[in-house]
Amino acid sequence: MAPPVGLGQGLTRLLQFSGQLSNENPLKHQLSFWTGLVQEYFTPKAVMKVTLWKDNQRNEAKPFEIGVPILPRFFLVTTQSGVKSMTLSLDGARERLLAQHHAVVECVSAVWTYKYNNGYTVTLRGPLTVHVFIIPLTSQQSSFTLRFDHLQFDAHTHEKFISLDSIAGQRAVETPKTPRVRNAPTPSPNGASVGQREEDRQWDEPRILIDHAVIPGEPVNAFGIPQATMRCLEVRNA
Template sequence: MRIVRVSSLFETNLCFSVSLSAVFRFSHLIGFGQCVMHLLRFSGCLAQETQQNRLQLSHWETLVDSFFTDYAVMRLTLWKDNQRAEAKPFEIGVPILPRFFLVTAQSGVKSMSFTLEGARERVTTPGRATIDCAGAVWAFRYTSGYTVTLRGTLTARLSVQPPKDDAPQPFPGLKFEEIIFDASTHEKLISLDAIQGPRRGPVDSPRSPIMNGPTYNMEKDENRVHIDRAVIPGEPVNAFGIPQATMRCLEVGTFFPAVVRRRETNMIDSLQKAWHR
């Protein structure tokens, strides 16, 4: 029994040293905008609307496996009614992350995307880098015509991952270890095509400004379209800016790590009792 343990420990240390050497070998691949491009590539995958399998869990599991490490965490903070009075912080691990995207897609979100304003990439340790963005926008586009944008600060931590043994090409890759998004405000926009009702267009053309004439009054002089008995779709989000079903998924997901730790503790206790017997 002792020989097996020593052998397993030796193999583990050997694999760890090989992986660590690969990370140091390819650590020069970060620090020149590669991490920002990786985040934008992830945004591009979320923005694709033509994928037929967006409502399948396997699609999001594959996406998360491609961009996140096994121990990655997404931390999301939402504020109620755009006021810094009541907040809901969520910690989303890899087991819950695919379900978070799935439930959001099932709630009518056809695409998502990130917009980064003034993002900065810096190397923290060999093989690791951090992205800091003070003006980030996370946009959710709904099939009903709504577009909901979460605005706030974004921090992403990435690391160079060695290629897997079964990879077709032995090249390293970047993966997220942590994404922190603090959504201070959210905005709701709706497409004009989503507003139903008979329209009465403007009759008069806009009046051209006259030299030394009266001041142009936008409220009186601009063209207006009147919609009789207008009907607009209901708002797809709650007071925190996300669908209610997504909120329930996140609230249930917060209990998942505690359940896993409890099961692991029970398994360790059972093994210890069996060992002492």
């Protein structure tokens, strides 16, 4: 008989799923890969609910309900849009037992990170709730697995970062400036003197100057996901 959940098994299963998302596998560009992954981690009637907010403002939201028939296509389109890996960070997550074979994992501030081939990293932050069930694999229930029946992620904010190596241009190290000695420091509007600021800067690392810098185009729209992924979800939810 399968043991009850609620003692961390559901959280462990969720981290295993995150590990599959983060693996840079060339098979991720095939629909069959995502179909198999969804079948392994989700129940047949599972639903993933995602809410996205435009420009990090609480004015316009895009809520989506993604069922199992759509989930593989959602992951495939996202991968084809330049995402090489995804990870779920669950600091402070808690797992509660709701029934013998049913637990819920809750994380007030989860982070869903997307790493793109062009050097961008986009993080979506918000509360995450996942209902986990024990599913028997045989009629005798001698073997079992854990699967998600309901996954809800409300991305309140998203942030974009770019790798310095992805910025093209001619680089040069700034020539350090020797602080000038002043008899009477000139006060500045924020309260710190100009002389003090210059003296403090002598301890800074030399800045890098990039002539005619070129930054890759942002791979996400105002809601924090690729536009192709957004179109896929809008069509499926229409």
